[in-house]
Amino acid sequence: MFETTHLHPMVVHFPIALIIAGFLAETLFLFYKHANWLSKAGFSLMILGTLGVCAAFLTGILFTSEPTEGAVVRIFESHHTWAHITLTVMLLVSLVRIYAVIKRREEKLKWLIYGLYLIGTIAVSTAGSIGGIMVYSYMLGI
Numbered sequence: 437m438f439e440t441t442h443l444h445p446m447v448v449h450f451p452i453a454l455i456i457a458g459f460l461a462e463t464l465f466l467f468y469k470h471a472n473w474l475s476k477a478g479f480s481l482m483i484l485g486t487l488g489v490c491a492a493f494l495t496g497i498l499f500t501s502e503p504t505e506g507a508v509v510r511i512f513e514s515h516h517t518w519a520h521i522t523l524t525v526m527l528l529v530s531l532v533r534i535y536a537v538i539k540r541r542e543e544k545l546k547w548l549i550y551g552l553y554l555i556g557t558i559a560v561s562t563a564g565s566i567g568g569i570m571v572y573s574y575m576l577g578i
Contacts, residue, residue, distance in 0.1 A: 444495040445577065451488030452564045455526065459557040460481045462550060475542075479533060482553065486501065486526040493523050500577065508574040511566060518563035525556040 465474035498520060503509050529552035538546045551561025570576040 440499040441501075441577065443499050444492065445571075447488065447495050448492045448564065448567060451492050451522075451526075452560055454481045454485035454488055455557055455560045458546060459486055459553050462553060466550075478553075479537070482526075482533060483530055485560075486530040489523050489526050493513045493519055503574075503576060506574075508576055511570055511574070512576070515563055515566040515570060518559055518566060522556060522559040522563050525552055525559055529553050529556055 449501045461474045461481060462478035465471060465478060468474060496516075504514050529549060532545060532552065533542075533549050536542045536549065542549075571578065
């Protein structure tokens with residue numbers, strides 16, 4: 437039987453994979469300038485990853501329960517904080533990248549975009565790692 441509590445675990449893997457793969461594509465593009473497809477792939481994966489972060493964040497807020505006691509409470513708060521950071525940074529970098537593409541200023545803003553994308557990649561990796569700790573070490577959500 438399907439339960440709404442399953443939505444968050446079903447969705448969270450997509451933004452993690454999409455953002456990391458997109459950042460890897462952007463990093464490779466720094467070394468292979470002639471491969472424009474890497475930058476386009478990184479951009480597409482960034483946008484899809486950001487949409488995935490929005491879905492993961494909303495399903496986490498709406499369909500999961502917050503622990504109320506024990507050591508897992510502090511871990512949950514840390515997970516929630518990193519999820520907020522991921523959402524904020526990925527929305528920001530996506531908007532900056534869209535602006536850069538529309539205004540044809542990608543070259544001028546590439547290091548700002550790359551730096552924000554790096555922060556977003558670290559944030560989504562950290563949030564995911566902490567989420568895994570909650571599930572596998574504390575059996576939260578199982």
